[in-house]
Amino acid sequence: MRFSKMYAKTLKETPKDAEVISHQLMLRSGMIKKLASGVYTYLPLGYKALKKVEKITREEMDRAGSQELFMPVLQPAELWKETGRWDAMGPEMMRLKDRHDRDFILGPTHEEVITDIIRNDISSYKSLPLSLYQIQTKFRDERRPRFGLMRGREFLMKDAYSFHANDESLDEEFENMKAAYTRVFERCGLKFRSVEADSGAIGGSGSQEFHVLAESGEDEIIYCNTCGYAANLEKAESVVKEEIVETKEELAEVELKDTPNVAKIDDVCEYFGIPASKTVKAITYMDTLSLKVYMVLQRGDYEINEVKLKNLVDETDLVMLSDADLVAHNLIKGYMGPYNVELGDIILVADESVTKMINHTAGGNKVDTHYVNVNYGRDYTAHIVGDVRSVRAGEGCPRCNEGELESARGIEAGHVFKLGKKYSESMGATYLDENGKTNIMTMGCYGIGVSRTMAAAIEQNNDENGIIWPMSIAPYLVDVIPANIKDADQLGLAEKLYAELNDKNIDTVIDDRKERPGFKFKDADLIGFPIKLIVGRGAKDGLVEVKIRKTNEAFEVKAEEVISFIEE
Ligand code: ATP
Ligand code: MG
Ligand code: MG
Ligand code: MG
Numbered sequence: 001m002r003f004s005k006m007y008a009k010t011l012k013e014t015p016k017d018a019e020v021i022s023h024q025l026m027l028r029s030g031m032i033k034k035l036a037s038g039v040y041t042y043l044p045l046g047y048k049a050l051k052k053v054e055k056i057t058r059e060e061m062d063r064a065g066s067q068e069l070f071m072p073v074l075q076p077a078e079l080w081k082e083t084g085r086w087d088a089m090g091p092e093m094m095r096l097k098d099r100h101d102r103d104f105i106l107g108p109t110h111e112e113v114i115t116d117i118i119r120n121d122i123s124s125y126k127s128l129p130l131s132l133y134q135i136q137t138k139f140r141d142e143r144r145p146r147f148g149l150m151r152g153r154e155f156l157m158k159d160a161y162s163f164h165a166n167d168e169s170l171d172e173e174f175e176n177m178k179a180a181y182t183r184v185f186e187r188c189g190l191k192f193r194s195v196e197a198d199s200g201a202i203g204g205s206g207s208q209e210f211h212v213l214a215e216s217g218e219d220e221i222i223y224c225n226t227c228g229y230a231a232n233l234e235k236a237e238s239v240v241k242e243e244i245v246e247t248k249e250e251l252a253e254v255e256l257k258d259t260p261n262v263a264k265i266d267d268v269c270e271y272f273g274i275p276a277s278k279t280v281k282a283i284t285y286m287d288t289l290s291l292k293v294y295m296v297l298q299r300g301d302y303e304i305n306e307v308k309l310k311n312l313v314d315e316t317d318l319v320m321l322s323d324a325d326l327v328a329h330n331l332i333k334g335y336m337g338p339y340n341v342e343l344g345d346i347i348l349v350a351d352e353s354v355t356k357m358i359n360h361t362a363g364g365n366k367v368d369t370h371y372v373n374v375n376y377g378r379d380y381t382a383h384i385v386g387d388v389r390s391v392r393a394g395e396g397c398p399r400c401n402e403g404e405l406e407s408a409r410g411i412e413a414g415h416v417f418k419l420g421k422k423y424s425e426s427m428g429a430t431y432l433d434e435n436g437k438t439n440i441m442t443m444g445c446y447g448i449g450v451s452r453t454m455a456a457a458i459e460q461n462n463d464e465n466g467i468i469w470p471m472s473i474a475p476y477l478v479d480v481i482p483a484n485i486k487d488a489d490q491l492g493l494a495e496k497l498y499a500e501l502n503d504k505n506i507d508t509v510i511d512d513r514k515e516r517p518g519f520k521f522k523d524a525d526l527i528g529f530p531i532k533l534i535v536g537r538g539a540k541d542g543l544v545e546v547k548i549r550k551t552n553e554a555f556e557v558k559a560e561e562v563i564s565f566i567e568e
Contacts, residue, residue: 001509002509006509021216022455039154111445119429122431137155157450163424192212194230196208206417214460232412233407319348323343419443457469479511506566531547532549546562
């Protein structure tokens, strides 16, 4: 690519409405252009980088045995009504009508569409497991679209879906996908961490997020310096605190005395004659789509009168979970983990009536829904009651009780979920097993924000001069800069090297503009080419300068050795 012809309108000034560095730098380097709030054009330079992230993602998904397909963005409302998400998704879903007044949406995700395909096509255990993916534009009418590509309303996602005959098979694929994600982010040259996560609106029992580490990240992640525990604080908080959750806006309106779950906890304690603060913990967590209240009665702390317990469950709106339930729902390892809940502990779950009241105080949520996209701290505050172990950096690890928690900021770039039977059940995706018996499939889903990952790469890799692209996703690897294009030696050698690099399929730009070298260096650093190849006075002796953007190292190299030098 010749710089003189390249569509890259660089800006000297930082655009006013761009808050984070990736947004500023992408605008300044001419990689993206805003069309509307949260809607961007990828200009040629930005599109090249995006395609590289996309290519790495595709290669790793293929390698992991997932097959690529391409589903429609436009989806009929009926499918979403089957799963209840037509209502649950709320205003985040882009809705429209066709000329016959039929409801459609622009897909924010594709569980419904893929499950519809599979329920019609697959009927035997012999076709399972099955993993399919696409790289597709998604639409989400985010409440606060911001930070450029980081939180767009139209963005590129890789989404994969897997279908299984049983949980073991899903567990295997979940591990397989985690490994694939690790390779994707490693190949993108990013520093990242995988953490336990809230399942959010998608639902399910096991869920992990992949966070690109960067100061500007919207999420706080905490991790133990001794064991492997790492979690999105958003999730960790909602698990370990007993809380009444309220949006900031509604905080003013809701009366705090309306706290039915607290009364319930106290009732339970009184009933058993145990001190509430010590032995009973109430937890709310996002179980699939609802907030549920769990009360943990820890065995060993006191005697539980079994007859009283049975009466309590019979007479109230509490349900008792068996050990098998805890294991089946992954509660011990997952949501209850930070509480050190063990098998044998008694877990009571408040049923719908309590959940309903709590959801009400949570700011108008309906049963089986919760705010999509709400982050603790950013969008709501929690009111803590009773004896709660909070999870904070600097404190002891709730998982191993040995290490200390540290914190970092992260950008959620990937998310893997065990969906279980949520969609297959509501949509009737079944298969016949070896004995000819009908069973419901078990599902997983796996997302990578391709466009967000590209932005996250910039958040993590930049300096005061501009972007520092990791080699693997840089739009161009090398910028050949003849210092003085009027000098025949310099221009000649620069053109020769440019041609050779192109022959080697190394993405290269030659800055053939009639500008001063300093001007060209500034643009090169802003755009973030990993390597500058400066052809200056040494040209007549066959010498060029190779400058590494990341380390600022400069090497004097013989022209004939440049290619092998760069290939290293
Ligand atoms: P967030 O918590 O940031 O709103 P999410 O949890 O709603 O993200 P998922 O439903 O898990 O997102 O989607 C999978 C991936 O898609 C995310 O991990 C993220 O990388 C990407 N993604 C989600 N929303 C956006 C968006 N508005 N703009 C760009 N990428 C997004
Ligand atoms: Mg999230
Ligand atoms: Mg979201
Ligand atoms: Mg997510």
